[in-house]
Amino acid sequence: MKILAIDTSSMATSVAVLEDNKLICEYIINTKKTHSQKLMPMIENMLNISDININEVDVVAVCEGPGSFTGLRIGMATAKAIAHVNKLPIVGINSVEILAGNMNLCDKNICSILDAQRTKVYMGQYKFENNELIEIKNVDVVEIDELIEELSNSNEEWILVGEAVYKYEDKLRLVDNIHIPAASHNVSKASSLCSLAMNKYNKNIGVYDCYNINPIYIRKSQAEVEYEEKMKRLNDGK
Amino acid sequence: MKDIITLAVESSCDETAVAVLKNGREILSNIINTQIELHKKFGGVVPEVASRKHIENIDAVLEEALTEANITLNDIDHIAVTYGPGLAGALLVGLSHAKALAFTLNKPLVGVNHIEGHVSANYIEHKDLKPPFITLIVSGGHTHLVEVKDYGEYEILGRTRDDASGEAFDKIARAMGLGYPGGPIIDRLAKQGNKNAIDFPRAFLDDGYDFSFSGLKSSALNYLNAKKMKNEEIVVEDVCASFQEAAVEVLSKKAIKAAKEKGYDIIALAGGVASNSALREKITELGKENNIDIKYPPLILCTDNAAMIGCAGYYNFINGRIHDMSLNAVPNLKIGDR
Ligand SMILES: [Zn+2]
Numbered sequence: 001m002k003i004l005a006i007d008t009s010s011m012a013t014s015v016a017v018l019e020d021n022k023l024i025c026e027y028i029i030n031t032k033k034t035h036s037q038k039l040m041p042m043i044e045n046m047l048n049i050s051d052i053n054i055n056e057v058d059v060v061a062v063c064e065g066p067g068s069f070t071g072l073r074i075g076m077a078t079a080k081a082i083a084h085v086n087k088l089p090i091v092g093i094n095s096v097e098i099l100a101g102n103m104n105l106c107d108k109n110i111c112s113i114l115d116a117q118r119t120k121v122y123m124g125q126y127k128f129e130n131n132e133l134i135e136i137k138n139v140d141v142v143e144i145d146e147l148i149e150e151l152s153n154s155n156e157e158w159i160l161v162g163e164a165v166y167k168y169e170d171k172l173r174l175v176d177n178i179h180i181p182a183a184s185h186n187v188s189k190a191s192s193l194c195s196l197a198m199n200k201y202n203k204n205i206g207v208y209d210c211y212n213i214n215p216i217y218i219r220k221s222q223a224e225v226e227y228e229e230k231m232k233r234l235n236d237g238k
Numbered sequence: 239m240k241d242i243i244t245l246a247v248e249s250s251c252d253e254t255a256v257a258v259l260k261n262g263r264e265i266l267s268n269i270i271n272t273q274i275e276l277h278k279k280f281g282g283v284v285p286e287v288a289s290r291k292h293i294e295n296i297d298a299v300l301e302e303a304l305t306e307a308n309i310t311l312n313d314i315d316h317i318a319v320t321y322g323p324g325l326a327g328a329l330l331v332g333l334s335h336a337k338a339l340a341f342t343l344n345k346p347l348v349g350v351n352h353i354e355g356h357v358s359a360n361y362i363e364h365k366d367l368k369p370p371f372i373t374l375i376v377s378g379g380h381t382h383l384v385e386v387k388d389y390g391e392y393e394i395l396g397r398t399r400d401d402a403s404g405e406a407f408d409k410i411a412r413a414m415g416l417g418y419p420g421g422p423i424i425d426r427l428a429k430q431g432n433k434n435a436i437d438f439p440r441a442f443l444d445d446g447y448d449f450s451f452s453g454l455k456s457s458a459l460n461y462l463n464a465k466k467m468k469n470e471e472i473v474v475e476d477v478c479a480s481f482q483e484a485a486v487e488v489l490s491k492k493a494i495k496a497a498k499e500k501g502y503d504i505i506a507l508a509g510g511v512a513s514n515s516a517l518r519e520k521i522t523e524l525g526k527e528n529n530i531d532i533k534y535p536p537l538i539l540c541t542d543n544a545a546m547i548g549c550a551g552y553y554n555f556i557n558g559r560i561h562d563m564s565l566n567a568v569p570n571l572k573i574g575d576r
Contacts, residue, residue, distance in 0.1 A: 081338035221286035
C-alpha cells in the first residue's frame with residue numbers, strides 16, 4: 001500500500017511516499033518560493049525519478065493545520081484533487097503532531113511550535129510511550145513568552161521542535177530544560193506525516209474523503225474577529 | 239472531427255465555479271456556488287473568508303458539474319483554470335486543485351486570464367461572433383476598453399485611472415445604506431427615479447479612451463453629505479438614476495467612439511456591470527445611431543462563472559498555449575499578458 005503525503009503548513013514544502021513500512025522517497029524544499037510554485041513540480045519530479053505513477057497511490061495524507069492559511073489550502077486542494085480523481089481516502093494529521101513525529105522514540109517531552117505571526121505560536125505537546133506518540137496538550141495558539149515560562153517552570157525536560165524555534169532561539173537557549181534538535185528535525189517532514197498517517201489509517205482514525213476534509217485553522221479570520229467584536233459592542237450598548 | 243471537452247475551474251473572488259464545455263462554445267454544465275450571502279455582513283468580499291469557502295466547496299461543485307454534463311473526469315481533453323487577476327488566496331484554491339487534477343488525469347493544463355474569460359462569455363452566447371471587435375469590460379474590479387484582434391490577442395485602448403465602474407456603484411450604494419452588492423440594487427431603484435434630477439459630472443478626460451470614476455463618486459458622496467447636513471430629504475431613486483446615467487453615458491460614448499475610430503462595427507460588453515440594464519439600453523441606442531452591433535452575454539454569464547473561463551481556455555488550448563505544473567497565481571495579471 002502506498003501513501004503519498006503532502007505538507008505545506010510552514011515555509012517548507014515537503015512530499016513523500018511510504019510503501020508499507022518502507023520510505024520510498026521524500027523531497028523537502030525549505031525556501032521562500034511559494035508552495036504554489038514548489039508543490040506540484042516537486043510531486044511530479046519525485047514520482048518521476050522514483051518510477052511511481054500517481055495512479056498507484058492508495059492513500060493521500062495531508063497536513064491539515066494549523067499553519068499558514070494559504071499554505072494549508074494549497075496542500076489541501078492538491079490532496080483533494082488527487083483523491084477526487086482516484087476516489088482515494090485522505091488522512092489528515094495536524095502540523096504539531098507531524099513535527100513531534102520527527103523526534104520518534106525520544107524520551108523527553110516534545111513541544112512542537114509553528115509561527116502564528118507576531119509573538120504567537122501554534123503549539124502542541126507530546127511524548128512517546130510504548131512506541132506511540134501520546135498527546136499531552138492539545139494543539140493551540142499561545143504567546144511564546146507564556147509558553148517558555150510554562151515549560152521552564154515544569155520539572156520536565158523539553159525538546160522544542162519546528163521552524164519557529166529559530167525565530168525565538170535566543171530566548172530558548174537561556175532555558176536549561178529546553179533543548180533544540182538539529183536542523184534535520186526542525187522542519188515539517190512528509191516522511192513523518194506518512195508514518196503517522198499509516199498508523200491512523202490502519203486504526204481508521206481521521207480518515208476522510210475529498211468532500212469532508214478541511215484545513216484546521218484554529219484562528220478565525222481577522223474580519224470575523226472584528227465583526228464579532230463590533231457586534232459585542234453593539235449588544236453591550238456602547 | 240472529435241469533440242473537445244473542456245473542464246473549467248474559477249475561484250478568483252467569491253464564487254466557486256466549475257463548468258464543462260464542448261468545443262469551446264457549448265455549455266454542458268455551468269455550476270456556480272456563490273458566497274454573496276456570506277460576505278453581506280462584512281459589506282464586501284473578505285478574501286480569507288472567501289478562500290475558506292472555496293476549499294470547502296470545490297469538490298462538490300466539481301462533482302455537480304460532471305454529473306450535470308453527464309461525463310466522467312476521463313472524458314475531459316484539457317483543464318482550464320483562472321490564474322489571475324483576482325484575490326491571491328482565492329485564486330490559489332482553484333489553481334492548486336486544477337493543477338493536481340490535470341496532473342493526476344495526465345491532461346494538459348491551461349491557465350486563463352479572468353478578464354479574457356469575461357470577454358469570451360460573448361462567444362458562448364453569440365455563436366457567430368468572431369474577432370476582431372471592440373469590447374468594453376466593466377466590473378467591480380475592472381473598466382477596460384479593448385480591441386480583440388484575434389482569439390487570445392488583445393490590445394488595451396483605455397482603462398480606468400482610479401476606481402472601477404462597479405466599485406463606484408458599490409460605494410454609492412453603501413453610502414446610501416442600500417446594501418451589498420451595490421450595482422444590481424442601484425439598477426433596480428434607478429428604474430423608479432429621474433435620471434435628469436441631479437447633474438453629476440461626466441469625465442471624458444480630453445477625449446481619450448481612459449476612464450475616471452472618482453470625480454463622479456466624490457460628487458455623489460458630496461451631494462449626499464450636503465443633503466444630510468441641510469436635513470433635506472434624499473430621493474434615493476433619483477440619486478441612483480442620475481448617478482447611473484452619468485456613469486453609463488461615459489462608458490457608452492467612449493466605447494462607440496473607439497469602435498468608430500478603429501473601424502469596427504461590433505462592440506461586445508463583458509463583466510458584471512454588463513448586466514446593468516441602463517448600460518445595455520444606452521449603448522444599444524447609441525449603437526443603432528452609429529450602425530454598430532452591440533452584443534452582451536446573458537445575465538448568468540456576466541457574473542463570475544467557469545463557462546467563460548472554459549471558452550477562453552479552449553481557444554488557448556487549440557492554439558497551443560498550455561502551462562506546466564509551476565503555474566502560479568498572478569493577482570494583478572493584465573489582459574493580454576502571458
Ligand atoms: Zn469577474
